[in-house]
Amino acid sequence: MSITMSPAHNIESAAVNERTVDAALRAEGISCWFGKRKVLEDVNLVMERNTVVALIGPSGCGKSTFLRTLNRMHELTPTAALAGAVYLNDVDIYGPELKASVTRQRIGMVFQKPNPFPAMSVRENVLSGLKLTGTKVGNSEELVQWALLKASLWEEVKNRLDAPGGSLSGGQQQRLCIARSLAVKPEVLLMDEPCSALDPTSTRRVEETISEIADDITVVIVTHNMQQAQRVSDTCAFFLAEENRPGHIVESGLTEQMFTNPADPRTNDYVNGRFG
Amino acid sequence: MTTAAAMASLVVMGLIAIFLFVKAWPAMHQAGWHFFTRFQWDPDGAPALYGVASAVYGTVVIAIIALVVALPISIGTALYINEYAPRRAQRILVSLVDLLAAIPSVVFGLWGRDVLNKPLSDISAFLYKYFRFVPIFHTKALFFGNSFFVCGIVLALMIVPIITAISRAVMAEVPRPYCEAALALGGTKAGMIKEVIFPFSKGGLVGAAMLGLGRALGETIAVALILSINGNIMTNILAPGGSAIAGLIAVKFGEASVNGRSALLGAGLVLFLLTLVVNLVARLVVTRSRPPKGATK
Numbered sequence: 199m200s201i202t203m204s205p206a207h208n209i210e211s212a213a214v215n216e217r218t219v220d221a222a223l224r225a226e227g228i229s230c231w232f233g234k235r236k237v238l239e240d241v242n243l244v245m246e247r248n249t250v251v252a253l254i255g256p257s258g259c260g261k262s263t264f265l266r267t268l269n270r271m272h273e274l275t276p277t278a279a280l281a282g283a284v285y286l287n288d289v290d291i292y293g294p295e296l297k298a299s300v301t302r303q304r305i306g307m308v309f310q311k312p313n314p315f316p317a318m319s320v321r322e323n324v325l326s327g328l329k330l331t332g333t334k335v336g337n338s339e340e341l342v343q344w345a346l347l348k349a350s351l352w353e354e355v356k357n358r359l360d361a362p363g364g365s366l367s368g369g370q371q372q373r374l375c376i377a378r379s380l381a382v383k384p385e386v387l388l389m390d391e392p393c394s395a396l397d398p399t400s401t402r403r404v405e406e407t408i409s410e411i412a413d414d415i416t417v418v419i420v421t422h423n424m425q426q427a428q429r430v431s432d433t434c435a436f437f438l439a440e441e442n443r444p445g446h447i448v449e450s451g452l453t454e455q456m457f458t459n460p461a462d463p464r465t466n467d468y469v470n471g472r473f474g
Numbered sequence: 475m476t477t478a479a480a481m482a483s484l485v486v487m488g489l490i491a492i493f494l495f496v497k498a499w500p501a502m503h504q505a506g507w508h509f510f511t512r513f514q515w516d517p518d519g520a521p522a523l524y525g526v527a528s529a530v531y532g533t534v535v536i537a538i539i540a541l542v543v544a545l546p547i548s549i550g551t552a553l554y555i556n557e558y559a560p561r562r563a564q565r566i567l568v569s570l571v572d573l574l575a576a577i578p579s580v581v582f583g584l585w586g587r588d589v590l591n592k593p594l595s596d597i598s599a600f601l602y603k604y605f606r607f608v609p610i611f612h613t614k615a616l617f618f619g620n621s622f623f624v625c626g627i628v629l630a631l632m633i634v635p636i637i638t639a640i641s642r643a644v645m646a647e648v649p650r651p652y653c654e655a656a657l658a659l660g661g662t663k664a665g666m667i668k669e670v671i672f673p674f675s676k677g678g679l680v681g682a683a684m685l686g687l688g689r690a691l692g693e694t695i696a697v698a699l700i701l702s703i704n705g706n707i708m709t710n711i712l713a714p715g716g717s718a719i720a721g722l723i724a725v726k727f728g729e730a731s732v733n734g735r736s737a738l739l740g741a742g743l744v745l746f747l748l749t750l751v752v753n754l755v756a757r758l759v760v761t762r763s764r765p766p767k768g769a770t771k
Contacts, residue, residue, distance in 0.1 A: 271658060276561055303660025313651040317673055330661030330669055375655070382660055 221285070222247040222416035223268060223305070223386055228282035229444075230263050230272060237263050239444040241282070243435050245386070250408060250417040252427040252453065255437030256473065260445025261420045262310075264437070265388050268418065269305035270298045286385070303331055305386040306379035311395050312371035314378065316364030320346075320355050323363040323374055327382035341381055349377035350407050369400020376407055380415075387411065389419040393426065405430050424469055428457055436465045491746065498740030501733060509740060515705045515722070517734035524737040526744055528707045532622065532718040533745065536697065537690035539626025539711060540633055544690075545683055547630070548637035553671075555638075556646055557663055568642075575635035583696035586628035587620075591700065594627055595619035598712040615713030620702040622711040625718070628696050633686035640685060640760070644678030645671050681760030688753040692745065697721035719745040 223245040230238040238260040245251045253261040266272040268284055270291060284291045291301045314323045324342045328335055335341050342359065346352040351373040355366070363374055372392055379387055389408070393401040408417055408430050421427050427434055434457075435450035449462045460466045467473055501517065502509050505524040512525025555567045598618035606612045648671050656666040672679075698721040702714040723738045723745075730738055 269658065271654065274654065274657065299657075299660050299662045299665075302658055306660075307658035309651060309654065309658075311651060313649075313655045315652060315655070315670065326656075326669065327659035327661070330656055330659050330665040332665075378655075378659065 220247045224285040226283045231279040233277040236444040239446050249432040250412045252431035252434045253420045254427050259437040259439040261437045269302050306384035308389045308392045310391045314363030314371050314374045319360045321359040324377050324381050345377040345381040348380050349373040369396045386416045494743040498743050501737035502740045517737045518731050526741045528705050529717040529719045529722045531707050532716040535622050536625045540629035540690040541687050543630035544633045548634050551638045552642035571635050571638050580695045583699035587699045591619045594624045609709050610711050613710040613713040618712050620714040625700050629690045633689050637682045637686040640682035644675045648674040681756045684756030688749050692749045694720035694724050698724035
């Protein structure tokens with residue numbers, strides 16, 4: 199990592215880091231509302247290219263909401279509102295240059311619950327993104343194999359590519375969802391607690407997958423699991439919602455630093471399991 | 475209590491079927507199988523001719539026209555309300571569609587006859603002029619209107635509310651995670667509708683269409699007001715004439731003789747069985763079409 203950060207790297211120093219960090223994704227002044235309720239306040243975060251960024255924090259602190267603002271899924275919720283900007287390679291994804299569908303093609307998402315299309319086969323699931331975006335591909339078999347290999351699922355399903363996606367186990371389904379997202383070749387992959395519905399073995403497989411894909415994709419992952427954040431992420435952002443204050447980033451920086459020598463006592467308490 | 479209520483409706487259905495059968499028996503017995511195969515309807519002639527074939531044919535043709543016209547309108551409306559309309563407009567649109575269902579069918583019939591018949595005749599002339607190579611638009615008649623086509627269009631408007639309401643409910647049932655998955659892959663709304671919503675709600679949509687069909691089959695007064703019943707079986711849908719069971723009964727019953735009434739009740743029995751089967755199949759399809767197994771809610 200070519201990142202230079204002070205131990206107390208936080209939102210104030212984000213502007214300094216912009217010059218030294220190759221930002222794939224940059225959120226500036228993000229505030230979110232559901233109806234009149236404000237759930238996020240002035241969140242700034244730089245997500246460096248080809249790294250894994252973990253968003254941590256107790257339930258209800260707005261990490262998932264923040265994640266959904268990064269590829270315009272937030273706006274699909276009725277009554278949702280948003281302020282601020284998100285830059286993908288310095289282009290505002292909420293600006294006129296990018297359509298929502300194109301943005302989501304470039305910034306993929308894996309959800310908490312595995313949701314492969316149940317009526318489609320494994321192969322069709324992997325190719326579903328291409329069908330949805332009307333993308334033609336020369337050799338679809340090759341792409342299916344590539345995406346499934348990337349998602350470490352190929353060995354388990356290579357002989358049943360025509361089986362329905364819904365017939366796989368939970369962990370396999372989640373990796374199928376990852377393969378499906380990878381098949382449209384996104385630059386960023388957002389993961390909203392991808393392992394919370396999985397058993398430890400499946401979790402391990404998904405984590406391996408994350409480490410592997412981070413070679414050429416930027417991964418932003420929301421997780422409740424401190425060990426997982428430590429295992430998979432390069433940098434971390436700690437979200438917190440306090441009484442009378444909507445969710446915000448308390449501290450962000452290198453994962454190692456955040457877990458061993460956090461600048462804020464609240465971070466220290468949280469990563470050591472004293473609340474949340 | 476509820477069992478009793480359910481039984482009551484079964485009993486009423488059974489009684490109606492028995493009533494129709496008993497009353498229709500004399501005519502049906504006399505005509506034999508010809509009752510179902512003969513075209514001519516002249517119960518007071520010598521010899522008396524009872525044939526419901528042309529009425530059954532007309533009924534089905536009109537209902538199919540209605541369905542073909544109503545289905546795209548209904549599904550389009552349902553999709554617009556579910557997926558595109560602003561939240562505040564949704565409720566207004568739903569009640570507007572429901573309001574359409576509240577219009578009495580006699581009003582639809584009168585409006586169809588006095589207002590819609592003329593422009594639809596012009597459209598018929600256009601269809602005849604340019605598409606007469608299609609058998610259903612080919613006719614030797616000199617006039618258009620008061621036809622299967624006009625009836626079908628008016629009936630289409632009458633069945634739009636029920637098809638819209640059911641297909642809206644069915645399509646709203648599609649689990650959101652799958653819709654979100656489609657959008658998160660970069661799909662447009664249209665893509666999501668095509669790849670996720672339609673495959674998921676296919677069965678329910680078929681059921682909605684069949685319930686609409688059931689209603690169109692049984693519609694009486696609008697047909698009686700619009701169609702100039704002459705008992706012909708016609709392949710074309712633009713010229714005046716044809717027949718339809720419910721319309722036939724409404725028009726002929728008042729002036730019918732004892733024989734005639736018996737025959738008309740026989741026609742009613744045929745209609746009763748026809749709509750019963752269509753509705754039963756529709757209900758079955760709707761209830762069978764739950765999301766596939768393994769689907770997360």
